[in-house]
Each structure stands twice: as C-alpha cells, then as structure tokens.
Amino acid sequence: MSIFVIISGAAMSLLNGAQKRYQTEGQMLSSFQEGRLAVDQIARDVDDAGYPALNQFSAVVPVTNYAQTPVAWAPGYVGGAACTIGGACTTPGNFDLILEEANISSGNVQWIHYQLVGTTLYRGAVNKVAATDPSVATAMAAVGVMFPYATNVVNNAPAAQIAQINATYPGTFPGGAPVPIFSYTCDTGAGGIPTTCPTAGAFNSPANVRDIDVTLIIQTQQKDLQTGQLRVVTLHGRGHRINPNQ
DSSP, X not given: OHHHHHHHHHHHXXXXXXXXXXXXXXXXXXXXXXXXXXXXXXHHHHHHBTOSBGGGOSSOOOGGGSBSOSBOOXXXXXXXXXXXXXXXXXXXXXXXXXXXXXXXXXXXXXXXXXXXETTEEEEEEEEOOTTOOHHHHTOTTSTTTEXXXXXXXXXXXXXXXXXXXXXXXXXXXXXXXXXXXXXXXXXXXXXXXXXXXXXXXXXXXXXXXEEEEEEEEEEOSSOXXXXXXXXXXXXXXXXXXXXXXX
C-alpha cells in the first residue's frame, strides 16, 4: 500500500506538471497565431496600397475610383497643411496607419485603418468618399467601422510594465521605450533604393512610403502556471508596396 501511494503521488505530480505546461504552451500558441495573422494581413494591405493610381487611367474617372496616395493622412489629405512622417499628423504614425487601396469587390477604392487603443489593435475598412477626411471616416466613433483585430498588444505599454517585461525578456523594449508598430521606408530618389524616411524635406511624405515594417509585441492573458509570470511573444513582418506612384 505504501509503495502504491508513493507511485501514485509521483504520477500525479508529473501529470500536474505536464498539464500546466500544456496550458501555458496553449496560451503562447494562441497569442502567436493571433499576432501572426495580424502581421500577415497588415503586410498584404501594404502590398496592395496605392492602386489603382490616377496615371493608370486613360480617361477622367471619379476620385473614388483611384488612389490618391498609398497612405492616407490628416491633415494634408483634404486641403490641409503638408503632413510629414512622424509629424503632427493622424497618420502615418507609430501606432496609427491608414492605407488607401482598391476594393475589387465593389469596384471602388477603400481606406483601411489600423489603430492601437490601449492594448487592442483595431482594424476597419470603408469605401473612399470624395472630399472626406479618411481619419474621420474611419474614426473609433464611426459606427460599425473599427473592430478588434489583435488583443493584448503591449507595444505602447506604460513605463512600469515595460520595465517588468524587460526584466524577464531583456531587449524586448530597447532603451525601455515603447516600440512602434509601424516603421517606414521611403522612396527618396537616391538611385531608386528605398531608405529610412528622412526627418524633413520633400521625401518625408506619406506619398513616398514604400516599405512598412510591422512589429507586434503580444502578452498572454494569463500567467504561466509554472513561473507565475505573463509571457511575451514578439512578431515581425514587412509590407512592400509594388504599385506605381501618381
């Protein structure tokens, strides 16, 4: 009887440990899959941005049938002041991006908006409307436009949370600062090779965006049952716009 109790206790201990590992790995897999789907979709949207351009038509067409720019922004898009990357604009920014591309199903052009609110990355898409600000048409307040796309995104976490994550996963937040979801490469006319967008000048324009690097840092919803800590996964992707400029 004593031997049976010892063996049963050991077996239960091993089973309990295996169950905790299974639950923890399941959480990580779920977070990874959600983040991977989001990164892949953003990359596909970037690839298709800016098409069709006005110079692809042989006759005059309504503004809603062509893309004015691959990245729609405010101000600047509808009669506003010039907008620069990283400047005082709604987009393109570190955590906010609006793309303009063809909607094959409707024969129109649509705006696709990604926006990080808290720890939730939202995605929305609406058909382009002439003389309308895309940031207004796709705002969080617009009914039935923006929907949760990826949860527990901690790229823009508070300083205390960043420090806690860096303690467990060193280097996740270089310099202890938030990590942009979107980073931009621009056409600058330098031998036709896209380079990091300049901080000022004619080439620092959303119309010149060629590549967009995507980084998602996602934290699990529940703690690791073995370590008692939340786990983190970082995913990277890149969208490369292949369509011509206006």
